[in-house]
Amino acid sequence: MSSSRVWLITGSSSGFGRETVVQALESGDKVVATLRKPAVLDDLAKKYPADRLRVIKLDVTKLADIDAAFMQAKAAFGRVDIVFNNAGYVAVGESEAMPDDVARQQFEVNFWGAVHVSQRAVRFFREENKPQGGLLLQNSSASGLTGVPV
Template identity: 40%
Template sequence: MPATAPHLHRTWFVTGTSSGIGRQLTELLLVRGDRVAATARRTHALDDLVAEHGDDRLRVFALDVTDPAAVRRVVDEAFAAFGRVDVMVNNAGYGLFGAAEEATDEQIVRQLDTNLLGPVRVTRAALPRLRDQGGGRIVQISSIGGQVGFPLMSAYNASKWGVEGFFESLRLEVEPFGIQTTIVEPGTVRTAFVSQGIDRTRPLEAYEDTDLGDYRRGMLAGTALPFIGDPVRIARAVIDSVDRDPAPARLVLGSDAYELGRTTLVQRLADLEAQRSVAYSTDAEDARG
């Protein structure tokens, strides 16, 4: 069982801190005495925290994670400002809602650029510094959508499945340097994500009289899913996970995430077992035991 270390004051780098989980993380970290390099596209949303805590423990940086040069510059500035960063949290993101054929090329590119390439950029910019200082933690805020597919969320699911694949591989590469990673998979969360953080496709008439049309209308009205996750409790669970050693490879948060994830993985395992004989039948003759 992972050991829980006593609380140490740490320095955190958190993207997407103007609202939602990122904002709650920043608030909780400052209350407990940690230092935070907080990034946001709308930095004025953090003016109240700067006034309360000062720039000795909170530094705010304007950052759009789709800008590679800005990512490298801001990561460098954050390490320079605090001397070291113990925990990198990739939280910035948004969702594209709509059927796959409805989305424009530009919408799909933006989705992948923000949710997949953005965390890759931030992480790659930080890795040399984390290695030089002897280690650290990287926390990737994903979603249960990184394990489970949802209708009208294909581009979003693609971004989350992709980023989870990246961190699955990265974990094996960086462990020898004392760098540990955790993928966080929340379910639904009571934030403004649906109303403010989602881009929408232009609906095609072909879908209007189908179950997907009903689902779309329910989602936009807020009645299709019960949003049950408490952003404060989720942020607290993320912080607590950093006190565990070794780091959990994945952190599933929310009863909906747990139930959906479990059902999907059980079915996936059953499908795999059913294909065992076919899988083995395709081995080369001289590779068979």
């Protein structure tokens, strides 16, 4: 096994996700960068070869997308050492005026998306990465701990 690690990163389009992709690549690791709109990372896909970076479409609210991302990662790199569960967003507005569909979609992404990616990661680590397993990193928001006045 090479000394480089293989990352699978959700929410790679901007912020912590994109920066983690860049930092992992710059440190010599391999990355499967996942996001809903892969074209957003065209600049990185041109900069790094396919044996270092794979950009994969993933909507964390779709179980089939999650499974496909892990299988594509295994096909590309043979394993996944680190999953950075980072996908999420915030809907801004007064809570009493927030439409139910907007609040539910945010919950689907931020809660259930994180749960389903975590479940798949742990299963992958147990079944595919024997005996070493893997590392699961979770990113969340301070908004989950305290409300923010708007």
